[in-house]
Amino acid sequence: MPVPVSQMWAVAKYVITQKLKGRKRYPLVMQLEPLFRCNLACAGCGKIQYPAHILKRQLTPEQCWKAAEECGTPVVAIPGGEPMLHPQISQIVQGLIDRKRYVYVCTNALLLKEKIEAGWFKPNERLTFSVHMDGQEEHHDFAVCREGTYKTAVEAIKFAVDRGFRVTTNTTLFEGADPNSVRAFMDEMMALGVEGCMLSPGYAYPKAPDQKSFMTERKKVTDFFRMVLSNRKPHWQFNASPLFMEYLMGKRDYECTPWGLPTYCIFGWQKPCYLLQDGYVDTFKELMETTEWERYGRKSGNTACQQCMVHCGYEPTAVDHTFSSLSGFLATAKATLFSSYKDPEAERMLAQEATKPHGPLVQLGISATPKSASAKSERAASTVGAA
Numbered sequence: 001m002p003v004p005v006s007q008m009w010a011v012a013k014y015v016i017t018q019k020l021k022g023r024k025r026y027p028l029v030m031q032l033e034p035l036f037r038c039n040l041a042c043a044g045c046g047k048i049q050y051p052a053h054i055l056k057r058q059l060t061p062e063q064c065w066k067a068a069e070e071c072g073t074p075v076v077a078i079p080g081g082e083p084m085l086h087p088q089i090s091q092i093v094q095g096l097i098d099r100k101r102y103v104y105v106c107t108n109a110l111l112l113k114e115k116i117e118a119g120w121f122k123p124n125e126r127l128t129f130s131v132h133m134d135g136q137e138e139h140h141d142f143a144v145c146r147e148g149t150y151k152t153a154v155e156a157i158k159f160a161v162d163r164g165f166r167v168t169t170n171t172t173l174f175e176g177a178d179p180n181s182v183r184a185f186m187d188e189m190m191a192l193g194v195e196g197c198m199l200s201p202g203y204a205y206p207k208a209p210d211q212k213s214f215m216t217e218r219k220k221v222t223d224f225f226r227m228v229l230s231n232r233k234p235h236w237q238f239n240a241s242p243l244f245m246e247y248l249m250g251k252r253d254y255e256c257t258p259w260g261l262p263t264y265c266i267f268g269w270q271k272p273c274y275l276l277q278d279g280y281v282d283t284f285k286e287l288m289e290t291t292e293w294e295r296y297g298r299k300s301g302n303t304a305c306q307q308c309m310v311h312c313g314y315e316p317t318a319v320d321h322t323f324s325s326l327s328g329f330l331a332t333a334k335a336t337l338f339s340s341y342k343d344p345e346a347e348r349m350l351a352q353e354a355t356k357p358h359g360p361l362v363q364l365g366i367s368a369t370p371k372s373a374s375a376k377s378e379r380a381a382s383t384v385g386a387a
């Protein structure tokens with residue numbers, strides 16, 4: 001069972017209550033960013049680009065708890081930056097657990113083992129570490145621009161799982177990703193004992209320095225996820241709504257629900273979503289009441305939204321669909337019970353992908369048939385080091 005029944009019930013009860021209250025717009029998961037600084041410098045990151053005086057700032061535990069109470073969602077995800085760099089992160093997490101929240105600490109895991117050993121966290125059904133893993137070793141280390149990161153994260157995952165912590169992974173996939181490698185990555189994560197994996201295409205943050213690495217064509221994205229998520233192995237577990245995964249595979253067409261994952265950070269509540277920054281307000285009420293929601297999503301024509309398929313905008317749509325109608329509920333039940341998605345065409349596409357060059361060197365634009373393999377490695381290493 002990927003997610004405890006108590007959590008599934010808490011989320012289902014919450015969503016049904018919102019429906020019964022007639023709330024057209026309600027948040028599903030709160031994203032809490034207590035700081036932006038990080039101990040990595042990933043090329044695709046839109047958070048660490050702030051100036052030093054901003055990176056030094058952080059939310060207090062009281063600010064975090066107040067925001068969670070205002071928002072009211074049963075689940076709080078804590079990305080960043082790197083939450084483990086917040087000196088009071090254990091206090092923040094405990095306070096949220098005391099307030100009956102299910103907490104996902106999104107971490108690159110470089111400090112996870114150390115913090116567990118230091119007694120910062122105790123296993124709890126309400127606490128999950130969501131480890132940032134961008135694929136198999138060479139892909140992950142390339143994406144986070146530091147060699148050895150995958151090994152450290154794997155060691156931390158094993159350590160946490162062995163001590164009874166809930167662990168999931170979150171993976172952002174970029175242009176040039178290898179679908180066969182992502183499938184092998186799923187096997188690797190399942191072997192480590194993680195509860196489930198979340199896969200999502202990256203979004204071209206305006207602040208991200210490397211704009212070329214993002215998947216930007218919807219058809220390419222859906223073809224990619226069709227290859228990865230069809231013909232699933234029975235032991236694979238996902239930490240995502242089954243209907244959201246069908247959306248990624250191109251089987252459904254959804255519109256974004258930008259209020260579904262509201263974000264609170266050192267600047268306040270971010271308008272309108274985790275990705276765009278169209279201003280900040282002090283209270284959750286103001287966020288809901290003053291944001292011009294009709295300006296966002298594909299139908300609005302907003303250029304920033306046209307290629308976006310990320311989970312923060314579309315997973316709440318999928319969950320809302322599950323609880324909005326009998327057909328949505330039945331579709332979810334079907335997707336859960338019959339999740340193999342047999343697809344011979346996807347198999348054929350995968351076999352074709354296996355003949356193409358993939359991986360960091362291709363992403364760097366280096367020839368797949370170089371005269372000198374060591375020259376390739378040197379160039380890759382220096383580029384990674386400079387990123």
Ligand code: SF4
Nearest residue numbers: 038040041042045081
């Ligand atoms: S680990 Fe996350 S927060 Fe840190 S640099 Fe990478 S993407 Fe940004």
Ligand code: SF4
Nearest residue numbers: 256273296305308313
């Ligand atoms: S489509 Fe994407 S970028 Fe646009 S509002 Fe939704 S989540 Fe944000």
